[in-house]
Amino acid sequence: MESQGRRYAGEPDSTRAAGRRLRLLESGLELFGTRGYRATTVRELCSAARVSHRTFYQEFASxxxxxxxxxxxxxxxxxxxxxxxxxxxxxxxxxxxxxxxxxxxxxxxxxxxxxxxxxxxxxxxxxxxxxxxxxxxxxxxxxxxxxxxxxxxxxxxxxxxxxxxxxxxxxxxxxxxxxxxxxxxxxxxxxxxxxxxxxxxxxxxxxxxxxxxxxxxxxx
CATH class of the missing domain: 1.10.357.10 (Tetracycline Repressor, domain 2)
Incomplete structure (x- = not known):
């Protein structure tokens, strides 16, 4: 069988990455749509999405x-x-x-x-x-x-x-x-x-x- 990459808790890397990106999009909608884009920091976005700063910058440059x-x-x-x-x-x-x-x-x-x-x-x-x-x-x-x-x-x-x-x-x-x-x-x-x-x-x-x-x- 072909390798599908590393797995964590039964999930392949690609699935976990997609989940992290989706959480960042959801946190962006919540914070940009309530507090506002200019009032929102990367720290707050990461906290809401339950991801690290490193993960944020892997998905988005800014x-x-x-x-x-x-x-x-x-x-x-x-x-x-x-x-x-x-x-x-x-x-x-x-x-x-x-x-x-x-x-x-x-x-x-x-x-x-x-x-x-x-x-x-x-x-x-x-x-x-x-x-x-x-x-x-x-x-x-x-x-x-x-x-x-x-x-x-x-x-x-x-x-x-x-x-x-x-x-x-x-x-x-x-x-x-x-x-x-x-x-x-x-x-x-x-x-x-x-x-x-x-x-x-x-x-x-x-x-x-x-x-x-x-x-x-x-x-x-």
């Missing part, structure tokens, strides 16, 4: 690297719950929007730590974190575009115009979510969801119906 990993895992969670909530047999696009938006908002509300990391703790950290933030926003823009494509909609706008409109949609939903979180979820979720669905409907209709030919600029 707390910023851990923040990026936690941020990515939070957004992956949001995408997963939205995709899982979208019915394969939805009778229309509105039904798809309603299911996805409700799942999105429910996940945010269920875990305020996730919301704080996604919309607050990654802001103003460094150019690298800003680039990661913008990159993920572009992924959500592409996600919305793919959703519309899946419904076979025919667009009457140029690709660049389409991308800009979808970016505005992404930014609008992100800002609404950010304010909702910051205000402690005061506004009823159903009303937030209805407004976002209406925005999605409006953007879809705009992309389908908008005439790319703009009126000529009056001569001076």
């Amino acid at each position: 707390t910023e690297d851990l923040l990026l990993a936690v941020y990515a895992s939070c957004l992956d969670r949001l995408v997963e719950v939205v995709v899982a909530a979208i019915p394969l047999d939805a009778p229309d696009l509105t039904g798809t929007f309603c299911s996805g938006v409700d799942a999105f908002l429910s996940e945010i509300r269920a875990d305020p730590r996730l919301a704080r990391v996604v919309w607050f703790e990654v802001l103003g950290v460094s150019e690298r974190v800003e680039a990661a933030y913008l990159g993920r926003m572009e992924e959500f823009t592409a996600f919305f575009g793919g959703l519309l494509d899946a419904w076979g909609l025919t667009f009457q706008v140029a690709p660049v115009t389409r991308t800009v409109i979808l970016r505005m949609l992404t930014g609008g939903i992100s800002h609404v979510s950010m304010v909702w979180v910051k205000q402690g979820f005061e506004e009823p979720q159903a009303q937030i969801a209805e407004a976002i669905v209406r925005l999605l409907q409006a953007c879809a209709a705009m992309l389908v119906q908008l005439d790319e030919t703009l009126p000529e600029r009056p001569s001076e």
Whole structure:
């Protein structure tokens, strides 16, 4: 039999390493999402994850690297719950929007730590974190575009115009979510969801119906 590496208490090294990394991600979510990224030290992260400083630096070069990993895992969670909530047999696009938006908002509300990391703790950290933030926003823009494509909609706008409109949609939903979180979820979720669905409907209709030919600029 091929060697599977050293084992501790019946577990191979790879399993133990994966467990340590997962605990660090969980401690990062807990501390960054409650105390804040800038107020959290490596010592506190290691204590919460029950790992040594050496182990931390074997997994992450810095707390910023851990923040990026936690941020990515939070957004992956949001995408997963939205995709899982979208019915394969939805009778229309509105039904798809309603299911996805409700799942999105429910996940945010269920875990305020996730919301704080996604919309607050990654802001103003460094150019690298800003680039990661913008990159993920572009992924959500592409996600919305793919959703519309899946419904076979025919667009009457140029690709660049389409991308800009979808970016505005992404930014609008992100800002609404950010304010909702910051205000402690005061506004009823159903009303937030209805407004976002209406925005999605409006953007879809705009992309389908908008005439790319703009009126000529009056001569001076």
